Amino acid sequence: EVQLVESGGGLVQPxxxxxxxxxxxxxxxxxxxxxxxxxxxxxxxxxxxxxxxxSGSIGYADSVKGRFTxxxxxxxxxxxxxxxSLRAEDTALYYCAKSLTGDxxxxxxxxxxxxxxxxxxx
Amino acid sequence: xxxxxxxxxxxxxxxxERATLSCRASQSVSSxxxxxxxKPGQAPRLLIYGASTRATGIPARFSGSGSGTEFTLTISxxxxxxxxxxxxxxxxxxxxxxxxxxxxxx
Numbered sequence: 001e002v003q004l005v006e007s008g009g010g011l012v013q014p015x016x017x018x019x020x021x022x023x024x025x026x027x028x029x030x031x032x033x034x035x036x037x038x039x040x041x042x043x044x045x046x047x048x049x050x051x052x053x054x055s056g057s058i059g060y061a062d063s064v065k066g067r068f069t070x071x072x073x074x075x076x077x078x079x080x081x082x083x084x085s086l087r088a089e090d091t092a093l094y095y096c097a098k099s100l101t102g103d104x105x106x107x108x109x110x111x112x113x114x115x116x117x118x119x120x121x122x
Numbered sequence: 123x124x125x126x127x128x129x130x131x132x133x134x135x136x137x138x139e140r141a142t143l144s145c146r147a148s149q150s151v152s153s154x155x156x157x158x159x160x161k162p163g164q165a166p167r168l169l170i171y172g173a174s175t176r177a178t179g180i181p182a183r184f185s186g187s188g189s190g191t192e193f194t195l196t197i198s199x200x201x202x203x204x205x206x207x208x209x210x211x212x213x214x215x216x217x218x219x220x221x222x223x224x225x226x227x228x
Contacts, residue, residue, distance in 0.1 A: 035217070045158075045166065045209050045219040059216040062123060095165060100177075106213045108156035108171035110178075115165065 002026035002111050004096050009116030012086055020116055022079040022096030027111075030054075030074035033099040035109060036081050038092035038118075048094070049081065053103040064090075086120045093117050124148055124212050128220035134228040141197040143223045145210035150190045154214040157186055157195045160222075161206045169208075170195065200225070 008020040022034070035050040049060045049070040058070055069082040079096050094116050097109035125148040135141045145155070153173040158166040168177040170186035173193060183198040197204055205227055210220040 037219075044207075044222045045160075045211075047211075047217040047219060050216060100168070100171060106154060106215060106217070108168055108177075108211065108213060109158075109166075109217075110168045112165035112167075 002098075004098065004111055004113035006094060006096055006113045006116035009094065009118045011119045011121065013122050014087060014120055016086055017082070017084045018086060018118060020081040020083065020094055020096075020118070022081075022113060024077045024079065024098070027098070029072075029077040031102055033057075033103050033105045033107060034072060034079045035097045035099070036070060036079075037095045037097055037109070037112075038090075039095070039115075040089075040092040043092075046092075050105050051079070052105050057105050059105065083118070086118075088120050091118060091120050124151060124215065124218050126210055126212055126218055126220035128208075128210055128223050130223060131221070132224045132226060134226050135200050136228045137202060138199050139228075141200055141204075141225055143195040143197075143208055143210075143225070145188075145193040145195070145220050147191045147193075147212055151212040151214035153189050154212055155186070155188070155193050156211045156213065157184075158209045158211065159204075159206045160209065166209065197225075 005023045036048040067085045071080045098111040099107035100110040127146045155173045157170040160166040174186045207222045
């Protein structure tokens with residue numbers, strides 16, 4: 001079964017850091033670009049960051065550029081999001097998502113995890 | 123950044139009726155457009171990609187059309203399980219999402 005499982009969320013104070021992980025299974029992880037998407041409570045979807053299979057192409061939303069870093073470990077079938085200088089507006093459910101057709105960074109997302117909640121509050 | 127604008131924000135439809143949802147891009151995205159369905163407490167589900175290709179397992183009552191900057195998702199005969207929020211997403215140059223259209227029971 002193709003599956004993505006996020007972890008690492010929690011309550012964190014403004015200005016602090018948090019690292020999210022996404023464990024992939026059921027497909028050849030290093031054949032696909034991967035992404036992080038977030039959803040603030042009661043709000044819509046916001047793409048956060050994406051990474052190609054070999055980490056050669058990486059992109060970020062303007063709202064997180066310079067604060068968040070995406071990475072992957074293909075040997076561990078895992079995707080990560082290092083979040084620094086967190087703000088209240090970063091409070092959201094964070095999903096990892098798999099690209100539909102392969103390594104194309106510009107792609108639809110066919111598999112999503114269930115998300116991990118990040119709450120930034122003092 | 124390409125801005126995606128969906129309309130209407132809320133669509134009230136009776137079961138069995140047709141629903142038409144619109145999505146506009148701030149610049150051309152060719153056919154690099156996807157639609158997702160999201161129900162409360164669930165992750166989004168891919169419905170349509172390439173503007174008009176149904177994803178695996180998606181019923182034929184869902185159809186997508188358009189190219190460039192104007193796109194439409196049509197649900198031909200709404201079933202009870204179709205009441206949800208729908209998002210469009212462009213992936214022409216890194217992805218961005220529309221703000222969503224909620225399809226509710228009339």
